[in-house]
Amino acid sequence: MTLELRGITKRFGSFTANDRISIEVRPGEIHALLGENGAGKSTLMNVLYGLYQPDEGEIVVDGEVQRFKGPGDAMAAGIGMVHQHFMLVPVFTVAENVMLGHESTKFAGALDLASARAHVREVADRFGFEVDPDAVVEDLPVGVQQRVEIIKALSRDAKVLVFDEPTAVLTPQETDELMQIMRQLRDEGTAIVFITHKLREVREVADRITVIRLGKVVAEASPESSTNELASLMVGRAVELTVQKEAPNLGDGGLKLTDVTIADSSGHIVVDRVNLEVRPGEILAIAGVQGNGQTELTESLVGLQQLTSGDITLNGKSLVGKPVKQIIDEGVGFVPEDRIEDGLVGTFSVAENLMLNRTSDPEFVRAGTVRRGALNDFAEAKIAEYDIRTQGPNAHAGSLSGGNQQKVVIARELSRDLNLLVASQPTRGVDVGSIEFIHTRIVEARDTGVPVVLVSTELDEVSALADRIAVMYKGAIIGIVPGNASRETLGLMMAGETPEGVAA
Structure with a gap:
């Protein structure tokens, strides 16, 4: 036909x-x-x-x-x-x-x-x-x-x-x-x-x-x-397909996970005694086939998953047991893997979505009332800065294309002073021009001294951004390798081979 x-x-x-x-x-x-x-x-x-x-x-x-x-x-x-x-x-x-x-x-x-x-x-x-x-x-x-x-x-x-x-x-x-x-x-x-x-x-x-x-x-x-x-x-222009970044300038403190274990509702262990450190000024990528515990691990960093055992600290302060809002107020930015379900409210405007994590910020809210003028000025600036293709700050977020919805999430999370950025599948469903832009922003966050946890099933993205790569398999970290590890090495580790086994 x-x-x-x-x-x-x-x-x-x-x-x-x-x-x-x-x-x-x-x-x-x-x-x-x-x-x-x-x-x-x-x-x-x-x-x-x-x-x-x-x-x-x-x-x-x-x-x-x-x-x-x-x-x-x-x-x-x-x-x-x-x-x-x-x-x-x-x-x-x-x-x-x-x-x-x-x-x-x-x-x-x-x-x-x-x-x-x-x-x-x-x-x-x-x-x-x-x-x-x-x-x-x-x-x-x-x-x-x-x-x-x-x-x-x-x-x-x-x-x-x-x-x-x-x-x-x-x-x-x-x-x-x-x-x-x-x-x-x-x-x-x-x-x-x-x-x-x-x-x-x-x-x-x-x-x-x-x-x-x-x-x-x-x-x-x-x-x-x-x-x-x-x-x-x-x-419509030349696109830089290679991420430009310098060697990491590591600071003290950052994120530390100690024996983090998470069980699902049936008692099955989905995250198994994970130990990780992410220093200020570096990007640690977590790679793996989807369904090996990455989702639960990243959600635990912002309080969306409760630990069965273990501890998570940020700059020496435990995040375990704290409500999500308090963790966000500690300076944690979170780009969820599913922007539709967890990143946006589709019936809210673009401007309202840009302030979802700032509902207590006097810049936007006073005496329980949203300062519409200030919010619209902020939204107009972010729409221009992040090249969000929309009819304006009052357009419903649900009316935007997938890539522009992702830009709204990225703009919101990177428009605050951060002590940690957790980015899960940050360019899923996003076009090449937007990928270039988002990658640049993540590297800029890292270069200002923010520890970054990147979770991605895209090996090209992992290799382009990561300073170190931790591979998850069946809920555990099977190994940590340098950011320049080959696709072949990463592929074998994602299938369950340890780094030592790959080398052998």
Whole structure:
């Protein structure tokens, strides 16, 4: 099936998100749509999927103009979408999620779950997915949940499959598996639209590349193009892909973890006797496959996780047992791994999100009343300083693109005097221009004498920023290596090898 978007324009008030965009997607190819966060990629795909109606232009499938009034029309025309934030019901099983909206019944109107289970197994076997039809979705790892999304689309006979930032929440291993799935789908004749901002992935898997900037198509590029060429096309300027930093200038004190142990609600040990020190003026990166205790460890640093045993001190003062607000007031900045759930209040304005950790600050609040003028002045300054693409300080944070939401979080956390910065997945789902900016800000914090704990599943990010790297495996620190350790060494440690074993 051939898909064409002809002159698609979509406006939101005075803002033009898509400006006369034309793209053709052919059967049996992976067509990458490359652009910064806020460039208009997801808006364009929401138009294609019937979630938005175009103000101008038309959608053409196999030569026939289509009018999609909703996702049901798009699915009926053979278009499926795998969303960045999964459209799954967590408490339903895999089979129940796959049949949702397309329920088949048997006698007396009862759901035919046996048929749904069989269909899930058929699609899973065809693509080598290991998915249990009876598994509850909320119990599945993120990578498996994404496979459920793919099975949902394929079960409705999708001939065009749209992947919207599909690797934003995946580990490197899961990303490699997804790339292979995409190739297999392409080889079977499926047309794939791959929306992303990750240059390594585009060059690895795309057959053709369309670059969008500020709502317009600015180039058609080849997968053979260099990462610097693609980055320049995306951002509209030369981008420095290498982090510039001097050797660390270490101070005294900082963060110290002593035999930190954390158990989950069932009593299972998820963080196992972790001992770490992070000196002022250095970046310690914690690497590892997601799910090895990094989340619980970082949340314990700000009081979101209670310790089973052990101690955490900052400049000699214990943080254990203190409420979150008191820890924040001690000068701890926290960039959570999930900005939607833990970093922002989507229905609050950009300005209000920028002061979430300053509700007691007399600069912004007096006698229980927010000083709107001072807050808006502060927000305007941070919007300009951090290049937050928004219609203004009063725009809802939930209306921003993922990368600009992350900039709001970064701006808020780095706009205070800090004694510690904890940054978990700080550039997840963020484009190359924003990555350059965020990395620069993290290094600047380190150079002012702030100890930085960086948690990332992106090995390129870990290698670029870290002065030292601690690798977590099954809740324990399996070893600490210099920041210039090779990807091969880190990969083996992430799989459970000790540094000594790697060397041997």
